[in-house]
Amino acid sequence: MTFSMRTPTKRAAGFTLVELMVSLAVFSVLMLGLLYYTVMISHMIARNMTVNHSHDTSRASIERAWSDLHNSASNFVLMSFNGTTYSDVSPTYTSGLPPTGSDLDYYYYNASNAGTLSAAYVINDNRTNGVRFMVFGGGPYLLGGDGSGNSTIAASSTTVQVNITDGYVPVVGDKIQIPVINTIFDVIAPAPSVVSGTNYKINLGLINGVGSSSTTSSQAIGTTLYTTNIATTSGFTYSSTYPAYVTASFFHRVAYTVYNNQFQYHPNLTPPGEGYPAVAWTASANDLNSMVVVRTNVTSPLPFGLLASSAAGPALQSFLRISLEAYDLNYSVGMYVDGTTTLQTDIPSRTQPIVITSN
Amino acid sequence: MTLMEIMFAVSMFSMFGVATVLAITNFNRLASLNRYHTLALAAAQQKIDQAMAAPWSVTGTRPAILTLSPNVPPQVGDPNYETGLPLNNDVYNSSRTGCKSPYSGLDTQVLDSRITTVTALTDASGKTGAASRLVQISVTVNYTYCQRFTTSVTLTTLRTTDDF
Numbered sequence: 001m002t003f004s005m006r007t008p009t010k011r012a013a014g015f016t017l018v019e020l021m022v023s024l025a026v027f028s029v030l031m032l033g034l035l036y037y038t039v040m041i042s043h044m045i046a047r048n049m050t051v052n053h054s055h056d057t058s059r060a061s062i063e064r065a066w067s068d069l070h071n072s073a074s075n076f077v078l079m080s081f082n083g084t085t086y087s088d089v090s091p092t093y094t095s096g097l098p099p100t101g102s103d104l105d106y107y108y109y110n111a112s113n114a115g116t117l118s119a120a121y122v123i124n125d126n127r128t129n130g131v132r133f134m135v136f137g138g139g140p141y142l143l144g145g146d147g148s149g150n151s152t153i154a155a156s157s158t159t160v161q162v163n164i165t166d167g168y169v170p171v172v173g174d175k176i177q178i179p180v181i182n183t184i185f186d187v188i189a190p191a192p193s194v195v196s197g198t199n200y201k202i203n204l205g206l207i208n209g210v211g212s213s214s215t216t217s218s219q220a221i222g223t224t225l226y227t228t229n230i231a232t233t234s235g236f237t238y239s240s241t242y243p244a245y246v247t248a249s250f251f252h253r254v255a256y257t258v259y260n261n262q263f264q265y266h267p268n269l270t271p272p273g274e275g276y277p278a279v280a281w282t283a284s285a286n287d288l289n290s291m292v293v294v295r296t297n298v299t300s301p302l303p304f305g306l307l308a309s310s311a312a313g314p315a316l317q318s319f320l321r322i323s324l325e326a327y328d329l330n331y332s333v334g335m336y337v338d339g340t341t342t343l344q345t346d347i348p349s350r351t352q353p354i355v356i357t358s359n
Numbered sequence: 360m361t362l363m364e365i366m367f368a369v370s371m372f373s374m375f376g377v378a379t380v381l382a383i384t385n386f387n388r389l390a391s392l393n394r395y396h397t398l399a400l401a402a403a404q405q406k407i408d409q410a411m412a413a414p415w416s417v418t419g420t421r422p423a424i425l426t427l428s429p430n431v432p433p434q435v436g437d438p439n440y441e442t443g444l445p446l447n448n449d450v451y452n453s454s455r456t457g458c459k460s461p462y463s464g465l466d467t468q469v470l471d472s473r474i475t476t477v478t479a480l481t482d483a484s485g486k487t488g489a490a491s492r493l494v495q496i497s498v499t500v501n502y503t504y505c506q507r508f509t510t511s512v513t514l515t516t517l518r519t520t521d522d523f
Contacts, residue, residue: 044387
């Protein structure tokens with residue numbers, strides 16, 4: 001009897017090389033498709049986020065500026081801002097077509113010249129990264145004397161006492177308007193100080209900004225003002241029935257700038273030619289005196305301009321043109337097409353008539 | 360797993376992928392449309408602002424922007440019928456040295472037309488027509504996106520004189 005050491009022949013379980021290659025090829029194609037799909041979806045999402053962010057930036061920035069600009073109490077003054085100082089820019093207009101001539105802004109339309117080139121207003125050549133203007137600060141407040149203990153303000157007095165009851169804090173560089181004598185004075189140094197309670201002593205500067213310096217030249221009020229019950233030299237007696245109510249209001253200088261890709265609001269801009277900011281930033285007061293960043297990722301270098309009716313015409317300084325471009329710089333490597341949003345608008349001042357004749 | 364099964368699975372997977380890409384592309388297009396809608400609203404609002412801010416005294420002349428429309432609806436060539444306004448692109452800044460950024464060319468120019476209709480209403484003193492001190496201002500912005508999506512945005516307001 002013999003035993004065979006051989007076991008029955010049986011094919012080992014597994015895949016052939018051909019099967020492996022086919023499956024690998026199919027798998028690779030699937031993976032490539034999946035990869036392409038993922039990259040495409042990621043690209044779309046990133047691009048959409050970029051566009052949304054840039055759109056949000058430009059829209060929110062304009063919305064923020066809109067109400068202030070509408071309610072400006074003065075003309076708009078274009079200015080160049082370099083982060084530490086600013087200088088005013090006078091708009092210039094050049095005849096002809098761009099790039100040498102001035103641009104025509106069809107968004108601000110002169111209906112009286114419809115159908116002609118002059119139907120569009122002209123944008124100034126030298127656009128800027130900043131604009132400044134005055135806004136209403138507070139008032140009307142009662143005058144209480146000259147701030148030196150006299151209830152009657154002599155014509156030669158260079159100070160007035162104002163009872164500011166709503167918390168407004170006047171600063172050097174403000175304008176004070178006294179309607180009864182139809183005059184606007186600069187508020188000059190020394191800084192307004194509290195005399196008693198809510199009464200501030202205000203030093204008066206140049207009338208309507210006319211003169212060599214807006215902060216050092218004292219100005220007499222020029223007219224005797226009565227602020228209490230008193231018999232005047234003209235024989236008229238102020239009494240509780242006929243009180244001598246003399247009031248004043250304050251106006252404040254503010255600005256919007258684009259600097260370092262930031263849309264910035266300057267709630268306390270210094271007078272022209274003086275140090276910036278007007279009031280140093282203090283953390284304890286959660287101070288917003290010096291500058292507020294409204295939005296980042298604003299990419300337009302020179303978004304502000306003024307309009308004129310023609311290249312030869314005067315600037316319409318109550319019509320500000322803003323062309324605000326935004327791009328989400330966090331996704332800038334992508335340089336996504338359509339990732340940039342440009343929102344352009346012309347903002348007229350709603351304060352009519354303009355109350356502050358200089359700023 | 361049979362070849363049929365594999366082919367079926369691959370085709371299902373492919374259909375899913377294509378459908379998803381198409382859907383997301385469509386979402387993007389809708390998002391763009393909505394963004395342009397917002398820009399068109401801003402353009403209409405700007406015109407309304409211009410109309411609301413124009414000084415108009417009862418003793419003065421009517422500002423040009425409040426001139427009654429000769430045709431209702433306005434025709435091409437009428438006052439306040441503006442065409443070719445760029446919605447999301449500032450050609451004036453792009454052509455000017457120093458005014459554009461590295462990102463200025465990335466936006467797509469969509470042109471719109473803006474039609475402002477000014478009609479007189481009967482005011483409180485009973486005046487009508489050109490003598491009326493009460494007007495209705497309607498601003499319509501039309502634009503076409505991707506050459507097939509035509510959209511219209513309209514804002515309407517009333518305006519009277521600054522004084523009485």
